[in-house]
Amino acid sequence: MSKPKAGFYWCASCGGCEESVVDLAEDILGVVEAIDFVFFPVAMDFKREDVEAMEDGEMTVCFINGAIRSSEQREMAELLRRKSQVLIAYGSCSYQGGIPGLANLCSREEIFKFVYHDSPSTDNPQGTRPQVRFDAPEGELELPSLDKEVKSLDQVVEVDYYIPGCAPPTALLKAAVEALLSGDMPPKGSVIAPDTALCDDCPRIDTKPAEPLITEFKRPWQIQIDHEKCLLAQGLLCLGPATRGGCDHACIDGNMPCSGCMGPVSRVRDQGAAIISALGSLLNHDDPDEIDKALDGIPDPAGTFYRYGIPHSTLYARCGITAGNGES
Amino acid sequence: MSKDTPLPSAEGFEPRIVAFFCNWCTYTASDLAGTSRMQYAPNTRVIRVMCSGRIDPRFVLQTLREGADGVLLGGCRPGDCHYQSGNYKCLRRFKLLKRYLAQMGVENERVRLEWIAASEGDRVQKVTNEMVEQIRKLGHCRLEQIPRPETEPAAETHDLEQVGAGGMI
């Protein structure tokens, strides 16, 4: 009997998700023994044509990491969807938009303007901008076009499962592969990770006082961080209470607050709003000016509370960023 | 969301404002405005909660997502909360939420928190009229549409009923 076929593709991403596969270390041998990778641009030399040549549903499973922002990514997502029986959004970007999703705070024009004109390191006296079509001496070239906003994978194609994390913990990947091989998958649409917040297995939970514990918000570089004590209790913006666990509290062990990459638990519609509500409630000030002063310690609420999930949040993007054609 | 009924009066923009009022002060004030026959703009829809402390920032966001043009939160005056301090908790969340909303391009006037005591029916009238006028000037709240796959919709991961499971496998 032939081995199940699998694909592993990347869209708007950093390569960290591929690293998480490498992090399987020797376990990867067991994986490649059980699964036949038929498409894995980072690791193996297959081309798009090879995928197009497949029968629909030929791949048992395809993991796609990265958010969707370009016409190429969209096409690939649609193509891979057709060719796979199970499509898994792998990693925060694919699941919720991730770090690239922060671009939904700006219009495409603003991004182009900064990148090709205003950034201090840009030297572009002709004001050249990338074009979808370009007449090169060798003939007309076509580049993928950039969408107006960043989308999560499930906003483009139907997704069967989600594996969260930036990058996803290898344990989750292993669990998912094992479940796939055994055919014992959870209901469609599930996020393959524990469904309680990080605090549930945080080693520091006992040091968290049950009181309104925040008087001011601090950045990690501003204080000598205690290695034992709850980070929120130290004034650091730890998103653990509103973030799904399953990451083996890696950041906490590194003495860094949780930044929320695993996304919310299943009962929460909007991770950022959940943490806004929790932290706002716990702020130990009644005076409006004092509250404002404390909140000044969070210079970028959207980037802090929605670092990995603006496209998947209730508001999706800044109002008005798709207005106009944004062409340049 | 279903839109099977057409707009009754299509001419002119009529803002739609959802108000979350606490049972003890602001909802009662709103009743008082009624018994006192104070006329005010018909654009608000009041949702009663026991305390402004129950108002979750998620409600505000979802209300805007469902197409409201403004959200009004109402609670007891500072110090007067029926549950001692729910209104302060509401205030702190609100202030943080507003900072986020500003980044998301939601105009300041669209989301408003007001302390209205049970006796202040006239403030319900005043605040409502004021807010309707401000939002009328701003026009519709145009949130970016959330895209969906063109094929059959995928399981909506942030929808409460459809996920649920998601346990450790």
Add this chain to the structure above:
Amino acid sequence: MIMHRKSPEDQPRIGVYVCHCGVNIAAKVDVEHVRDFAASLPGVVVSRDYKFACSDPGQELIQKDIREHDLNRIVVASCSPQLHERTFRRTCADAGLSPFFFQMANIREHVSWVTVDPGAATTKARALVAAAVRRVARAEALALRQVPVRPEVLVVGGGIAGIHSALTLANAGKKVFLVEREPTIGGHMAQLDKTFPTMDCSACILTPKMSDVKNHPNITMWTYSEVDEVSGFTGNFKVKVRRKARYIKEELCVGCGDCVDACVMKKEKVQVPDEFNVGLSKRKAVYMPFPQATPACMVIDPKQCLQLMKGKCAQTCVDACERAAVDFDQTDEIVEIDVGAIVMATGFRPFDAKRIPEYGYGRFDHVYTTLEVERLVNASGPTGGEVVLRDGTVPKTVGVIHCVGSRDRRHNAYCSKVCCMAALKMAHLVKERTGAEVFDFYVDMRTPSKGYEEFYDQVLSEGVQFIRGRVAEVTDWAMTPEEEGKLVIRVEDTLIGVARRVPVDMVILAVGLEPQVDTAEMQRRFNISCSQEGFFLERHPKLAPVSTFTDGIFLAGACQGPKDIPEVVAQAGAAAAEALALVDRGHVDIEPNTAWIEEEACSGCKTCIPLCPFNAITRDEEKAIAVVNDAMCKGCGTCVAACPSGAAQQNMFTDEQIYEEIEGVLAYV
């Protein structure tokens, strides 16, 4: 048994009833249209409009439909839930349906009464009905919680209102705690000389009631005491009472007054104005407010007593007291009591006439307030009942000015209700005692109660001159020789259209009634509301005039608004009856709108624990999760909104129910 999840076979079969409320709703809202709209909503099986849904036939209609159409959810679109939610819940319960499968849409107070345009009103009513329909589909069967009620009642304030409430309750066999901040009970009524319109001697009718309070086996009377803290809720309030140090052992003092005689403050200039006589006389550091003070017990003023202020005094009082009742080591004592109900009877304060400088109070010696003249005409007052001015002369002409601080937009827009009669009483008494010529300056004469108009007639016939007009000013600037040395009242006599100057020897200002200075603080302490004027707010002006928005706390007397003695007593009786109805039943039903935590979803992050104002949430250390104590939860939902895991939920206000309501109000328009 509280069901947290709806069983899937329980498909909603909803009945919607759109009430006309006579024409109250139907004149503005197109009820037939709303009815038809409701019929089109998912889950709606029956949709009707009806003249008066709350009437017996209306309720029977709903019950009949529940039986015949097998309805399991009911929506009534009518008035505010504050008014009829209970009615319709009972309707449902009587038809065998859980009362919590009922939802109200407020299309009267929130729609028909506040909207000009009928089209807009109908649109708004549709939205609210849609929200109610969607919400009720998510309703859960809950059980009312019953909590036992303590039988004791706390009465705050020992004026006539508090006295009457306390006696009524005590006579019904209930234990009453009466807390009064002054050294004696009696309140303002004890300061009055006569009471209108019958001219009963105030002390004669009040003091027997005061001693009844003192001697009643069911009443614990704490004077010179204040309520520091109130916690708990209806049926089970915990109250901390501060018993201020009196420096006199109450159980030993017999009120003989030997200590007062002995007190070293013999010289009048070191003495302080006597509160009871409104500053018209002086008192020493140790004193009893007035001879019939109850308890008949001295008190030492710590801001006046040399021993207490400086630690240096001959302590002649100690030597004088045969019963060794003086105790300089006393400190404030905090007593904790548990009560089932609270009656607020904290009274009023008179308007401070200095706030109207043009009337010269505080500037001119011979301008008095009504309360001061009460003391002047009182036989046990500073002048032994003789109306003598501060310079020792007897006034020959007297002007009484109405509406001082009342019906005046600069101060209080409201009518203080009692001052017209108080002014007439003063006119009558002063004329009777001095034979002076009395001028009465009124704006509108308001004498609408039993025997009041007759009293006005009597005073008219006694020759008091009535001048209709709001007094512009009281001045000592004489324009004619006759005005020399007199106070001149300048007024436009609006009956004859002439500006007049009326020279008098004495001016009496009929000051209005204002809320107590610390009403706002009291309001917070007791968690009740205030009206815009600052008086405590009743639950409903007509139907719940002595209740507050906080269950178990009732209002008696002028703390709720200006009123005269007969009204105060009537209201105090009503408040006592309401309190009695509560504590006598022995239990209260509490809305099951408590919070609960889904165990498997809770991460134990402790966010909710400190947010609960009632300490109802604790951490189960073994399971490492939060747990809500259902009996202590008051259902504010603050923890629910703050839970970053969506693990906390509130019965009757679940996230799903509120999201349905949000979608409902927005989906169809």
